[in-house]
Amino acid sequence: MSGIGSGGWSNLAKWHARWRAHGENGLLDHSSRPATCPARTAEDVADLVEALRRQTKHGPARLTADLKRLHSITVGRTSHSAPTAATAKTSRDRSAARTRRRRIWRRCGRAPRSTAVR
Numbered sequence: 001m002s003g004i005g006s007g008g009w010s011n012l013a014k015w016h017a018r019w020r021a022h023g024e025n026g027l028l029d030h031s032s033r034p035a036t037c038p039a040r041t042a043e044d045v046a047d048l049v050e051a052l053r054r055q056t057k058h059g060p061a062r063l064t065a066d067l068k069r070l071h072s073i074t075v076g077r078t079s080h081s082a083p084t085a086a087t088a089k090t091s092r093d094r095s096a097a098r099t100r101r102r103r104i105w106r107r108c109g110r111a112p113r114s115t116a117v118r
Contacts, residue, residue: 045073 018026041049048071052063067073 041075045075048073049075 015027020026045067049063049067052058052066056063056066058066064075067075
């Protein structure tokens with residue numbers, strides 16, 4: 001018979017604590033969903049966003065601007081100068097591809113046009 005593996009003792013302790021606190025009901029499956037979400041958008045604002053989206057077919061940035069301009073409502077990011085994670089990833093990917101091309105050009109004895117030796 002094998003012993004309890006890595007992390008097994010802490011898991012066992014967690015289940016034992018549940019059993020001691022709540023009896024057999026503590027061993028039943030329970031939802032890991034948070035009970036509250038304090039940062040959740042208000043229902044009336046969510047309805048307004050949905051209505052604007054269906055009417056205008058605008059994307060998130062334009063909807064945010066429309067809500068602020070027309071209804072004085074601020075939702076989502078407040079600073080549009082900060083790129084989203086997807087934009088930042090795309091930018092990093094382009095930069096990495098550019099670096100790879102430069103390395104290949106150097107190995108082949110050619111310099112890229114933008115970094116030609118003067």
